[in-house]
Structures are given as C-alpha cells and as structure tokens.
Amino acid sequence: MSTTTVAPEKAAAAAAASPQATVRISGGAAVLEAFLAEGVSTIFGYPGGAIMPIYDSLYDYQDKLKHILVRHEQGGIHAAQGYARTSGDVGVVFATSGPGATNLVTGLADAMIDSTGLVCITGQVFAHLLGTDAFQETDVINITTPVTKWNYQVTDATEIPAVLAKAFYIARSGRPGPVLIDITKNAQLQLFDYAGYEKCTHIRSYRPAPIVRKEYLEQAAELINAAQKPFVLFGQGVILGKAEEQFRAFIEKTGIPAAWTIMGLSALPSDHPLNVGMLGMHGNYGPNVLTNECDVLIAVGMRFDDRVTGRLDKYAKQAKIIHLDIDPSEIDKNVQTTVPVWGDCKETLPMLTGLVTQKEHTGWVEVFRDYARKELEQCIHPELNPTDPVLTMGEVIKTLNELTNGDAVIVTDVGQHQMVACRYAQFTQSKSNITSGGLGTMGFALPAAIGAKFGAPERTVVAVIGDGGFQMTLQELGTIMQSGVAVKILILNNQFLGMVRQWQQLFNDRRYSFVDIASPNFVQLAAAYGISGASINSRDLLKNALHAMLDHPGSYLLEVMVGKENNVFPMVPQGCSVAEIRLK
Numbered sequence: 001m002s003t004t005t006v007a008p009e010k011a012a013a014a015a016a017a018s019p020q021a022t023v024r025i026s027g028g029a030a031v032l033e034a035f036l037a038e039g040v041s042t043i044f045g046y047p048g049g050a051i052m053p054i055y056d057s058l059y060d061y062q063d064k065l066k067h068i069l070v071r072h073e074q075g076g077i078h079a080a081q082g083y084a085r086t087s088g089d090v091g092v093v094f095a096t097s098g099p100g101a102t103n104l105v106t107g108l109a110d111a112m113i114d115s116t117g118l119v120c121i122t123g124q125v126f127a128h129l130l131g132t133d134a135f136q137e138t139d140v141i142n143i144t145t146p147v148t149k150w151n152y153q154v155t156d157a158t159e160i161p162a163v164l165a166k167a168f169y170i171a172r173s174g175r176p177g178p179v180l181i182d183i184t185k186n187a188q189l190q191l192f193d194y195a196g197y198e199k200c201t202h203i204r205s206y207r208p209a210p211i212v213r214k215e216y217l218e219q220a221a222e223l224i225n226a227a228q229k230p231f232v233l234f235g236q237g238v239i240l241g242k243a244e245e246q247f248r249a250f251i252e253k254t255g256i257p258a259a260w261t262i263m264g265l266s267a268l269p270s271d272h273p274l275n276v277g278m279l280g281m282h283g284n285y286g287p288n289v290l291t292n293e294c295d296v297l298i299a300v301g302m303r304f305d306d307r308v309t310g311r312l313d314k315y316a317k318q319a320k321i322i323h324l325d326i327d328p329s330e331i332d333k334n335v336q337t338t339v340p341v342w343g344d345c346k347e348t349l350p351m352l353t354g355l356v357t358q359k360e361h362t363g364w365v366e367v368f369r370d371y372a373r374k375e376l377e378q379c380i381h382p383e384l385n386p387t388d389p390v391l392t393m394g395e396v397i398k399t400l401n402e403l404t405n406g407d408a409v410i411v412t413d414v415g416q417h418q419m420v421a422c423r424y425a426q427f428t429q430s431k432s433n434i435t436s437g438g439l440g441t442m443g444f445a446l447p448a449a450i451g452a453k454f455g456a457p458e459r460t461v462v463a464v465i466g467d468g469g470f471q472m473t474l475q476e477l478g479t480i481m482q483s484g485v486a487v488k489i490l491i492l493n494n495q496f497l498g499m500v501r502q503w504q505q506l507f508n509d510r511r512y513s514f515v516d517i518a519s520p521n522f523v524q525l526a527a528a529y530g531i532s533g534a535s536i537n538s539r540d541l542l543k544n545a546l547h548a549m550l551d552h553p554g555s556y557l558l559e560v561m562v563g564k565e566n567n568v569f570p571m572v573p574q575g576c577s578v579a580e581i582r583l584k
C-alpha cells in the first residue's frame with residue numbers, strides 16, 4: 001500500500017513559507033511534520049493495519065526521525081517514559097488500534113501517576129466503521145480517559161497540526177502527563193492543504209503556569225523564619241520543574257534538612273550535607289520518625305502518596321504545612337496545608353529564598369544524624385557488610401556505586417531490589433533515578449532503560465531488575481538486539497517474588513503462597529539475543545563481574561544470585577504511622 005505523500009522537504013518548505021502558502025500532504029505526513037517542529041528525534045513504536053499510513057509516511061522521514069521497533073507496545077510506552085525521564089522532554093509512541101492501543105494502558109497509567117510527558121499516537125479504524133465492531137476496533141478514548149492528561153480522536157486530517165500542537169503543549173506544560181491522539185485511518189490517508197505548523201502556547205481555561213500569589217509566599221517565609229525544627233520533603237516536581245539549582249539554593253540558605261520521595265531521588269546530590277535521605281515505607285529512620293517531630297514541614301513538588309505518609313491521621317499532626325506544587329489538585333488532597341503555594345517551583349523557590357533569612361539548624365540536623373547512626377548500626381551495616389556467605393542486594397548496589405562513581409542512570413523495576421537500589425544508590429546528578437513510583441509496574445525497568453539510554457546516550461544506564469519483573473517484559477531483549485542500544489542489565493535473583501514474599505513472611509505468618517518463581521537460564525537467554533552476560537553467586541566475583549558489565553562496550557546482562565530471604569528494612573508496616581517504622 002502506498003499513500004500519496006509529498007517529500008518532507010516540500011512540507012518543511014511550506015512551513016517556512018508565508019502563512020498563505022500550502023502544500024498537499026497526507027494526515028500521516030502531518031503527524032511527522034508536527035514531530036519535527038516539536039523537536040522529536042526518537043519514536044518508540046509497533047506497526048499494524050490501522051496505523052499503516054503513518055508508517056508509510058515514516059518511510060520518507062527515516063533520515064530525520066529515528067524509529068525504535070519494540071517487541072510489545074507496553075515496552076514501547078515504558079521506553080518512551082524512560083526517554084522522557086532522562087531527556088527532560090516528552091516521549092513519543094506509535095501503536096496500532098485494538099490490541100496495540102490496549103497494550104499501552106499500563107504505561108499510560110504509569111505515566112499519569114508519575115507525571116511523565118508523553119504523546120502517544122494510536123491508529124484507529126476508518127471513521128465510517130467506528131462503532132461497528134470493525135476488525136481491531138476498540139474505544140481507546142473511553143478506555144484511556146482516566147489515565148491520560150488529555151486524549152482526542154481525529155477523524156479529519158485538517159485537524160492534525162493543531163491537535164498535535166495542543167497535544168505537545170499539554171503533555172509538556174504544567175504538571176506533565178501522557179496525551180493520546182487516536183487517528184482514524186481515513187484521516188491518516190487523507191490529503192489536505194497543509195499550511196505549516198504553529199506551536200500551541202495557550203489553551204483557554206487551562207492554566208499550567210499560575211500567577212504566583214505573593215502573600216502566600218510571605219506567610220510561608222514567616223513560618224520558615226520562625227521555625228525551630230523545619231523539615232523539607234521534596235519530590236519529582238523539583239526535577240520536572242528543572243529547579244534543582246533553585247531548590248539547592250533554598251535549602252542552603254535556610255539550612256533546612258531535606259528528605260526525598262523515590263521520585264525526587266537524585267534532584268539533590270546524595271552526598272549533600274542537608275540531604276538526610278529517603279521518606280516512606282522503606283525510607284530512612286530519621287526522616288520518617290522526625291516527620292512527626294518537626295514544627296514546619298515544607299513539601300516541594302511531592303504529593304503525599306500513602307507510601308510516604310503511612311497512616312494519615314497520625315501524619316505530621318504537630319507541624320504547620322507549606323505545600324509548593326504546580327498542580328492545585330494536589331494541594332489539600334491528602335494533607336491539609338497551612339500555606340498553599342501554587343506555582344512552578346522554578347519560580348516559587350527563588351521568590352521564597354528571597355524572603356527567608358539565612359540560618360543554620362545545626363542541632364536539628366544533628367538529630368537526623370543520630371537517627372542515621374542508629375539505622376547504620378542496626379540495618380545498613382549488616383546489609384552492606386554481611387557475614388553470611390550469601391550476597392545481599394545492598395552490597396551489590398554499594399559495589400555498583402563504587403564502580404560508577406554515582407554517575408550512572410539507574411533504572412529500577414518494582415520490588416525489594418527497587419527499594420534497596422533507591423536506598424543505597426548514590427547520585428551526583430539529577431534525572432539519574434528512573435523507576436515506576438506511583439503505579440509500581442513490574443516489567444517497567446527493561447524497556448524504560450532502553451528509552452533512558454536513547455534519552456541520555458552519553459550516560460551509562462543500568463537496569464536493576466528482579467527475577468520476577470524481568471520475566472514480564474524480557475521480550476525487549478529483542479529491541480536491544482536490533483537497535484544495538486547499550487543497556488546494562490543487572491538481575492538481582494532471589495528466586496522469589498521477593499517483595500510479596502517479605503510481606504507474607506512478616507504479615508502472613510510465612511505462608512509463602514505462590515511467590516516461588518522459577519527462571520530460565522538468563523545468560524543463555526541473553527546470548528540467544530546476541531547479548532553477552534554472566535551469572536555469579538559469590539562475593540569474590542562481585543566486583544570483577546560488575547566491572548566486566550560496565551566495561552563491556554555494548555549491552556550486557558549480569559545475574560547476581562542473592563539471599564533468598566534477604567529483606568528490606570527499615571519498614572513502615574502498612575496502616576502504621578511513619579513514627580512506627582521498624583528497623584528489623
């Protein structure tokens with residue numbers, strides 16, 4: 001099948017010419033013109049009948065747009081998420097109608113809850129067949145409405161430039177999120193008079209960048225200046241707002257200790273003296289306990305997720321709460337604020353820094369250090385320096401840190417290894433920790449690591465994955481093979497669905513119900529895809545094996561056998577207050 005598209009050069013010429021000049025192009029070509037105008041360089045996708053006209057147009061754009069053929073649409077969308085997270089821009093996905101579109105749903109939900117900007121294009125059956133249960137017809141608009149920031153169905157090609165401009169604007173602006181544009185096949189094929197592309201900068205009734213209310217900043221500064229035990233919690237909003245420097249300036253001027261949610265990890269270097277660690281269920285001891293002792297809690301770009309707050313009616317009840325967020329629906333959603341600061345933290349943080357007095361809270365920071373010492377002794381030291389011959393997950397991550405100097409991007413899957421990686425990874429730069437935070441999607445890491453590497457080709461990307469999660473999307477080894485992307489895969493194999501097993505051990509009386517998981521020979525599997533690898537099960541081999549993985553010029557799979565019942569602590573048991581955190 002071939003569509004009558006004009007060459008990309010002609011379309012570009014039309015774009016550059018006077019507004020009246022037009023050129024006839026197809027809807028499919030208009031999609032790709034929009035991508036070029038929006039600075040897209042990489043598309044993750046999988047073709048099929050209903051998106052064939054767009055793929056036919058793509059044939060002519062191969063020198064301008066890189067298309068990565070994934071092995072499953074879920075892999076495609078997670079790869080786009082990884083790309084968005086390391087590049088700081090939106091990720092772009094193509095999928096066909098029906099099963100192609102429904103295979104995107106997990107990734108959309110993941111991107112929605114983790115605020116990842118995506119533009120997904122799905123093919124749809126011809127407009128005249130809509131509603132007839134045509135082959136591979138599915139109502140993707142209704143299916144994806146709760147998991148997209150915006151979605152829209154295009155049935156006429158003339159709409160494409162303006163709709164895509166809106167899609168990119170919505171995906172990128174304010175609190176980023178996934179947008180899905182469903183395009184019927186007739187609209188992809190349709191030729192129309194293309195008059196060039198105009199970026200969208202405004203949508204009526206959508207306010208991604210609110211006008212900051214100065215009086216709230218003044219109230220916030222007053223509370224901060226009077227506080228004896230202030231505490232900052234930061235989330236991914238700092239990274240998404242590209243406000244790392246502004247954030248750092250704020251905590252350094254105020255001298256306030258700062259703890260991160262797993263989505264905020266790497267916004268502040270791990271070794272910063274005011275970085276006191278991780279919040280939440282498997283977070284650090286001090287930050288959890290002291291949440292219930294601080295007098296002013298300043299939340300920056302985080303959403304008080306239940307994994308962070310534990311039991312809400314016992315959460316920071318003593319504290320005055322200042323919440324800086326770009327999304328007004330997050331303010332007062334879970335935690336009642338004393339002072340709401342609605343705005344982009346890249347703008348609000350410097351304004352706040354200008355209003356606060358320079359301070360040090362040495363004694364208060366020392367309280368965090370005291371807790372850290374207790375945690376080190378009872379929890380961290382045994383994990384990182386085990387006497388047992390069996391390897392722990394913590395020591396693997398510690399050795400990985402040493403060998404990468406904290407400069408690698410670490411992409412984690414979901415489970416114990418994820419919590420261990422987040423707890424022990426050391427980061428020197430932002431956008432280094434890529435994980436599925438809100439949805440907790442097993443199978444995320446392998447494809448996300450592929451996208452992460454395309455988004456930051458100059459950086460080392462290591463996917464840290466459990467033996468369970470790896471088996472959810474291992475078909476993406478095929479994408480690695482074909483694209484040649486240099487992703488390092490580190491499987492921490494405890495022969496269990498470890499996190500569920502840990503809960504069964506602690507809360508279900510060791511009734512291990514269907515958590516024992518068998519695995520294939522991962523090294524042979526990788527070899528079948530042309531990927532080098534090794535498997536080790538002893539401490540003596542750990543450093544050299546990690547070295548070999550990192551030094552290998554291309555992709556590499558290293559399986560490390562770790563303790564079957566190696567647990568992650570501390571832990572705030574579900575339904576408990578953060579102050580009830582257990583060290584064992």
Ligand SMILES: Cc1ncc(C[n+]2csc(CCOP(=O)(O)OP(=O)(O)O)c2C)c(N)n1
Nearest residue numbers: 415416417440442466467468469497498499
């Ligand atoms: C798609 C999906 N299904 C089920 C779960 C529930 N779940 C959370 S962690 C976990 C176990 C993960 O096991 P593994 O990948 O081996 O990692 P480990 O916890 O052992 O490090 C499961 C089943 C999930 N998070 N995602």
